[in-house]
Each structure stands twice: as structure tokens, then as C-alpha cells.
Amino acid sequence: xxxxxxxxxxxxxxxxxxxxxxxxxxxxxxxxxxxxxxxxxxxxxxxxxxxxxxxxxxxxxxxxxxxxxxxxxxxxxxxxxxxxxxxxxxxxxxxxxxxxxxxxxxxxxxxxxxxxxxxxxxxxxxxxxxxxxxxxxxxxxxxxxxxxxxxxxxxxxxxxxxxxxxxxxxxxxxxxxxxxxxxxxxxxxxxxxxxxxxxxxxxxxxxxxx
Amino acid sequence: xxxxxxxxxxxxxxxxxxxxxxxxxxxxxxxxxxxxxxxxxxxxxxxxxxxxxxxxxxxxxxxxxxxxxxxxxxxxxxxxxxxx
Numbered sequence: 001x002x003x004x005x006x007x008x009x010x011x012x013x014x015x016x017x018x019x020x021x022x023x024x025x026x027x028x029x030x031x032x033x034x035x036x037x038x039x040x041x042x043x044x045x046x047x048x049x050x051x052x053x054x055x056x057x058x059x060x061x062x063x064x065x066x067x068x069x070x071x072x073x074x075x076x077x078x079x080x081x082x083x084x085x086x087x088x089x090x091x092x093x094x095x096x097x098x099x100x101x102x103x104x105x106x107x108x109x110x111x112x113x114x115x116x117x118x119x120x121x122x123x124x125x126x127x128x129x130x131x132x133x134x135x136x137x138x139x140x141x142x143x144x145x146x147x148x149x150x151x152x153x154x155x156x157x158x159x160x161x162x163x164x165x166x167x168x169x170x171x172x173x174x175x176x177x178x179x180x181x182x183x184x185x186x187x188x189x190x191x192x193x194x195x196x197x198x199x200x201x202x203x204x205x206x207x208x209x210x
Numbered sequence: 211x212x213x214x215x216x217x218x219x220x221x222x223x224x225x226x227x228x229x230x231x232x233x234x235x236x237x238x239x240x241x242x243x244x245x246x247x248x249x250x251x252x253x254x255x256x257x258x259x260x261x262x263x264x265x266x267x268x269x270x271x272x273x274x275x276x277x278x279x280x281x282x283x284x285x286x287x288x289x290x291x292x293x294x
Contacts, residue, residue: 058287106286
């Protein structure tokens with residue numbers, strides 16, 4: 001399925017994209033690939049759904065019993081996603097100005113609800129590229145005001161029913177491209193809403209070698 | 211790069227194209243002190259050629275395929291809650 005599949009046709013960034021990322025810790029990078037690659041990722045994502053499992057590792061938000069924690073998100077990998085991941089390494093370096101190397105790429109599956117608890121990504125994700133693989137998910141909310149917060153503080157907020165889940169800067173994944181996020185630094189969450197059809201987000205992570 | 215003495219490093223290639231690297235970009239690329247040995251291990255033909263503003267050219271860094279994939283894992287990672 002993947003041997004002849006197209007790869008991203010844009011592997012550079014614009015000055016405006018680079019400046020936006022430097023200023024805000026996130027940037028939209030639309031138009032990285034064409035419809036054929038989008039369809040290939042959607043097909044692979046759907047096919048790999050049957051093999052998805054709740055990962056043993058990843059960011060963990062310590063939520064208190066005051067609030068029912070959402071169901072953990074199953075995730076899976078795929079060879080086409082892996083090829084796209086590696087092919088975007090140069091773009092990742094150009095965007096950040098850092099010598100990044102690829103760490104992992106995965107599809108995360110949302111069955112009934114697309115909530116993502118407030119968290120920062122692990123050290124695997126100095127840069128996180130996010131895109132909708134299939135279906136539809138709501139905007140991600142990023143929280144520059146919470147940069148530097150401890151894991152415990154993030155857990156407190158995530159577990160506090162009165163915390164304003166509509167707050168933060170809303171970021172919508174662009175068509176045929178990604179949202180680039182300083183994932184290990186910038187706290188982010190998705191408030192969650194009922195999803196009538198299953199959906200999946202693809203995450204591609206890179207970390208600085210030095 | 212002292213802020214008041216230089217705003218950018220400018221390098222030039224063999225075809226006389228200029229590359230202007232603003233101070234902020236150079237600062238973004240500052241490596242952690244503990245990475246010094248690893249960086250030096252990747253440098254080819256190390257030579258400290260003085261530039262300006264206290265900077266020297268240290269060499270060209272080429273990553274081996276092993277280094278490119280040093281932190282790669284085929285494992286899927288994803289955020290999840292833990293309850294306390």
C-alpha cells in the first residue's frame with residue numbers, strides 16, 4: 001500500500017511560518033501534501049485501527065478523583081505515516097532552527113468523544129506535528145500562560161470541573177498539512193465533544209539531538 | 211552574540227550567496243554544555259576559524275544514519291490520564 005504512495009510535496013517553510021512558530025510556539029503549515037496522500041493516510045489510519053492499543057508510554061496527566069477521567073486513547077503506527085514522518089525531518093529543522101531527529105509517529109483514535117486532557121508532550125516531542133487522519137476533531141486549545149507549570153499543577157487543572165475548558169488559544173489543524181506545536185513546552189488540551197463517527201489524529205514527533 | 215555589537219551572522223557559500231542568521235536564530239541553536247562531547251564527535255575536519263563578534267567556525271557536522279535515528283521508536287506513544 002505504501003511503496004508507491006506519494007510523499008509531502010512541500011518540505012520547506014515560509015518566513016511567516018517560521019516567525020509564527022518562534023513567536024507563539026505553534027504554527028499552521030497547510031498544503032504540505034495533496035489529496036492522494038491525505039487519502040492514503042486516512043486509509044492506513046482506518047486499517048490500523050483494529051491493531052490500536054493504549055500505549056504503555058506517553059504524557060500522563062495525574063487527574064484527581066474529583067473528575068471522571070476520559071477514556072485512554074488507543075494508538076497505532078503505520079508504514080506510510082512513518083515514511084511521511086521521516087520525510088518531514090528537514091521541514092522540522094527549518095521551522096525550529098534546531099537539529100531535530102524523528103522519534104515516533106502514531107495515529108490516536110477517538111471513538112465517541114475527542115477529549116484530550118491538558119498535558120505537555122514528553123521529551124520525545126520538542127516539535128509535534130498534528131493532523132487529522134480521518135473523521136473530524138475539534139480544535140486544540142494551547143495555553144501559553146501555563147508554560148512552565150508543574151505536572152501536578154496541570155493535573156489539578158485537568159481534574160478541576162470548574163476550570164475553563166473553553167480557554168486558551170484555539171488551533172484548528174489545517175487542510176492537507178499540520179499544526180506544528182512546541183509540544184514539550186506548550187500545554188494543550190481538547191475540550192471534547194461527542195463524535196458521531198470515529199476519528200483519528202496523527203502525531204509526528206521530533207526531538208533535538210543536542 | 212553581544213546584542214549591541216551584532217544583529218546577525220552572515221555566511222557565504224561557494225557561489226557567493228549570502229545567508230543571514232539573526233541573533234535570535236543563532237541563540238535558538240545554542241547547544242547545552244553537556245552536549246559538547248557529542249557535537250565534537252560528529253564534527254568532521256574540526257578547525258576553529260575566527261569569524262567576528264567572538265564567534266569561530268568549528269566545522270561541518272554530518273550525522274550518520276545511526277545518529278539520525280538515535281531516538282526513533284516504532285512504538286506508539288499517546289497522552290493518557292492517571293488517577294490519584
